């Protein structure tokens with residue numbers, strides 16, 4: 001202890017010895033990143049990571065300090081060129097967002113302030129609260145509803161299901177766990193529902209057996225008659241249906257479940273209705289999609305991402321819950337060291353930790369706050385609408401080509417297509433299209449992803465990209481055909 005006490009004299013800190021150097025490098029970084037974003041369309045969408053970079057990124061923990069300029073050079077050499085590519089205009093894989101330059105700057109400001117936005121009387125708590133209010137306004141949820149900003153829709157979905165489970169069981173689950181459950185608690189959703197709901201059921205202690213996957217119709221929407229039959233059968237067997245998860249935009253095809261009918265079913269059987277609207281919920285703001293998505297307003301909860309179709313930098317999702325009391329009851333806990341006071345630093349709005357699992361939270365609300373002010377909601381609505389129009393346009397381009405096939409009709413921002421040749425059977429086409437997709441990515445042309453629909457391997461585009469232009473889509477058609485034609489010269 002005596003030795004440790006000696007170090008107090010040294011006043012070590014992680015702040016720079018030379019602030020001017022740090023400032024200069026910071027300015028350089030901003031200039032470089034602005035140039036990078038400004039010229040991103042000229043770059044390949046994706047590059048293979050060379051062995052040299054992988055080797056470099058496999059070194060042991062550094063024990064000694066290094067010059068910041070040198071570290072930045074390493075970043076430019078080994079990291080920056082091998083970006084995932086979701087900031088590129090021709091990135092269409094999975095459902096990923098693009099971010100914006102102003103969003104990047106907002107992230108820098110948030111990191112500079114570095115508040116822990118969980119509890120207390122400080123500005124970030126009010127920005128966080130204001131952004132949740134704006135989310136409620138976008139979804140047309142009442143002011144009395146509650147909500148929390150999270151890392152993404154996976155966390156938003158598990159948060160909603162936790163509230164639903166505790167509220168519907170009407171016993172003290174938090175104290176007694178699931179032993180109070182009579183029969184199995186059951187969740188109903190379509191076979192097209194995202195895998196994060198399965199994980200949610202697993203971590204909630206319900207298990208995957210608790211998910212009743214209901215088949216879909218030819219438009220990939222949940223079959224309502226099969227749903228009601230399943231609920232009734234489960235009830236008759238002494239089980240406890242408690243929740244329906246509706247899709248507002250399925251990950252495979254963008255299908256929207258019939259929300260009005262699901263509202264009626266949930267009311268009839270007294271079930272919690274949760275909407276997974278990871279990307280699709282925001283399409284509600286587009287006039288043409290307002291009607292099919294209006295049902296979100298009647299649901300008990302909705303999960304959606306702002307890093308997808310609001311183009312915010314990663315990560316930010318949101319869950320809204322109508323019954324704020326049930327939400328708080330599921331998570332609030334106040335140990336001695338987290339007490340809130342009426343005044344002082346420990347005052348402020350209700351602690352965010354009362355509405356979710358995380359205690360440590362960054363200032364993720366700031367980028368939303370700044371970007372929404374920069375652009376205004378109307379501009380986002382126009383961009384979402386543009387992405388949907390682009391998906392329909394791409395679908396039309398596919399239909400015009402003899403050697404391309406649209407696997408399922410476009411209904412929102414997702415397009416599933418493939419290259420085809422009459423002489424190939426389905427298995428050969430699947431393998432051929434897999435190779436086409438990989439070549440599109442490896443040649444840095446475009447980054448779609450894939451899925452299987454029926455037994456067909458589909459090249460899949462999800463357009464949540466404010467940088468995409470019509471010409472990017474035309475290029476993808478041309479290149480798909482070119483690679484397909486070349487490969488099929490020697491394909492067996």
Ligand SMILES: Cc1ncc(COP(=O)(O)O)c(C=O)c1O
Nearest residue numbers: 095152153154194250251278305
């Ligand atoms: C419909 C749907 N639900 C949930 C998720 C999971 O969202 P996140 O990746 O933000 O956790 C996704 C991701 O694409 C999705 O498309």
